[in-house]
Amino acid sequence: MPGLEDLYREIILDHYRSPRNRGELATPPAARVEGFNPLCGDEVVVYVNVSDDGKISDVAIDGQGCSISQSSASMMSAAVKGKTLAEVRDLNQTFKAMMSIHETNIGGTADEPMEPVEGVKLGDLEALRGVVKFPTRIKCATLGWNTLAEAIVEATAEEA
């Protein structure tokens, strides 16, 4: 069994205790989307503003939940702020690729894992790599990213 130190890395606990970009943004102009993890009751609310030149001009995170869901959302907010939508998409895909697991060892036939985007650096997000060793927590780590993707769709749809 992997040790808890693989999961609860210091930088993760730091984001949990001192979440970045915590709060709300005015809607409109911001898009607001709630994400839920029905298994454990985690809730992440993502507010996002997309500027005319296609950048995440501002992002805020609200909600409540376990250390992994909240710290992952916090780290995500720090990673995407100021990035273009294309950069965020690549970052999202690379992060999801890190979170993919093969179930073949217990007889499963999982979907093809997502491929990381070449050249994309995850930076601090790498600290969440240990989560894959705890499969029940992967949904906690990806909740914020899935919610952000929905919020971006909403934000760009509103502008169209």
Next chain:
Amino acid sequence: MLDVAAIKADFPLLQQVYEGNPIVYLDSASSSQKPRVVLDAMTEYYETINANVHRGAYRISDLATRHMEAARSKVARFIGAPSSNECIFVRNGTEALNLVAHTWGKSNLKSGDSIVLTELEHHANIVPWQMLAQDIGFTIRWIPITDDGQLDLSELDRLLDGAKMLAVSAMSNVLGTIPPIRLLADAAHAAGAIIVVDGSQYVPHLPTDVVALDVDFFAFTGHKMCGPTGIGVLWGRTELLEAMPPFLGGGSMILKVTKEGFTTNEIPHKFEAGTPAIAETIGLGAAIDYLSGLGMEAVRAHEVRLTAYALRTLHERHGDKIHIFGPSEPAIRGGVLSFTFGDVHPHDVAQVLDQKGVCVRAGHHCAKPLMSALGVNATSRASMYLYNNESDVDTLADALDDAYSMFAL
């Protein structure tokens, strides 16, 4: 007194050791472990008399049928049912409650009617009624809970006034609360309503007598009472079951089928379309034999003692850091302890406990309206059964220290 050491030895899974830590299984409210006799009964069926039931003219089919029907008689005796024909085999407690909603509910509830639920209910005793309410247009009224997690019955007569049905859990899967079912049945009947009881958390832990409780429908599942998954029971009064339309259509549930139509079989078969879960039914029968051998009075007494020990130990060891929901008096509750622990999220608590082999559930426990009433989004839940002892509680209390040192803010 139960000999817990001997009981633990009856359960193969409880012999497992992971990374040097024996399994401390504290999630029986979710699903219990299974004793060897249950596993053996199912294997023996497959190895010696595997054949379809109620169909074949040959010896092993007859034996399979008789073993399955013997299990039905065991179920009836175990819950005090006047007739085994009133015991319908279903997949689980959820299906039992859906069956009542789809048959009795559909033929008895009309637009403008009211039914009564409680804030304690599991989603299985909420959502089927909400789905039906969307179709039919009746109103759902709610019995609230008090601060210590008991039903607030101060407005009971007003809530039941004009209602057609009261659906209530006999034991909360989150708080361990044991509502006064007989009192509720009398009040419902006085108001002209029927009472539907979700007994999934009750039957595994207390002696059950549906006649003494004077209820109309009683649903429970096998896998929380030492039986396998995939088998549950709906008990109902004969006159109600006979008046109800069938549930699923197909083989077994018919007497005659022509191109023009069909007539339904007698109860219980009227509600048992298709090949049933034969091995699981036989497994449930073996689980009932196992529990009956120990005695449900003894099981209940053991759990009251252990709950008292757990409440005392957790409070002594963790003081104000731990908040345990539900009634504080062990004699009026089950061994289900939902708690919050400081600022540590329940999912993180469960993760740290898992590292010590301690299995608890974290989340909303399929009771979101109750979680809202309690003002929390999630709790950790340790639930105890006949194979747990003081040492399991001590291991839980020790492992909580780890959670605190890791997450102390």
